[in-house]
Amino acid sequence: MSLGPLMVDIAGTALSAAERERLAHPLIGSVILFTRNYVEPAQLQALVADIQSVRSPPLLIGVDHEGGRVQRFRPGFSALPPLRRIGQAFDADAQQGMAMARALGWLMAAELLACGLDFSFAPCVDLDYGLSEIIGDRAFHARAPAVAQLAVAYMHGMRDAGMAATAKHFPGHGAVVADSHLALPVDRRELVDIDQDLLPYRRLIANGLPAVMVAHVLFPAVDPAPASFSRRWIEAVLRRELQFAGLVFADDLTMAGAAAVGDLLQRAERALAAGCDVVPVCNDPQGVERLLDRLKVAIDPASQLRLVRMRGRKQLRFETLAASAAWQSAREWLERSAASPPDLQL
Secondary structure (H helix, E strand, C coil): CCCCCEEEECCCCHHHHHHHHHHHCEEEEEECCCHHHHCCCHHHHHHHHHHHHCCCCCEEEEEEEEEEEEEECCCCCCCCCCCCHHHHHHHHCCCHHHEEEEEEEEHHHHHHHHCCEEEEEEEEEECCCCCCCCCHHCCCCCCCCHHHHHHHHHHHHHHHHCCCCCCEEEECCCCCCCCCCCCCECCCCHHHHHHHHHHHCCCCCCCCCCCCCCCCCCCCCCCCCCCCHHHHHHHHHHHHHHHHHHEEEECCCHHHHHHHHHHHHHHHHHHHHHHHCCCCCCECCCHHHHHHCCCCCCCCCHHHHHHHHHCCCCCCCCHHHCCCCCHHHHHHHHHHHCCCCCCCCC
């Protein structure tokens, strides 16, 4: 059975019979986990194994686990800092900041992989313009070259652990005030003025970036559709101009920023038609059921290959991870990050 384009969530810490049946549907190809799905590492490993037993090939499993405010699993996992802390270290000593980015990218990925997950939606490569509260300290830095350098190092750390990186939120969420969870942000800049926001993507793509998540942000000077539903942004800019060959995720289709294009079925159809490979639908099981009944999708072999390449490569068991020299070294970098100043004056 192929992996479908829908990414869905589950309600609790174990699969229900109804969820097991739903996950067997061919339109579903991946599952996203949240804090509500987690108690401790052993429970997580059992849940992941149960999800993976539903289908062959197994469904992919992802999570938002950047660190700071956005870390879904906490007890038993390393408490990762927000990415801004890495940017602060970079300002103090660029070489040390790069080493910290790679080490913490490895640590984040290694702990998730050891529990059987495939990928984390990281790193966030938005620029910190000081406008967006939903981005804020999730950004490495305000300067595009610094974000690019640190994001590449972080991606390499994830790759060292066996995980594919997903850069977000393309083409940029940092220059708008509105939170796309709650409203549709509008960025009125011309395409030429967004070039600095695209710089991290250019550098990451040159280094083999596996995946991108596209934002529900409207750039009316570029296209009348939000980026996540825009062939101009996905096919013309991301694919052709930036020469990106990896997987494209839409942001969650249940977010308010996606509502402008219609109901959930229309959102899924529009995102897929614009060039997205995967459309996440979170916190709306009834909506998922409607999509499974009504969404018509022709499986694209190229999209399938991009999706399969997101499969994680587990190298260490969670129970033995802490005994490894790599984990102990990464934890030393974590301790250094905790000593960084709380605020960075730019």
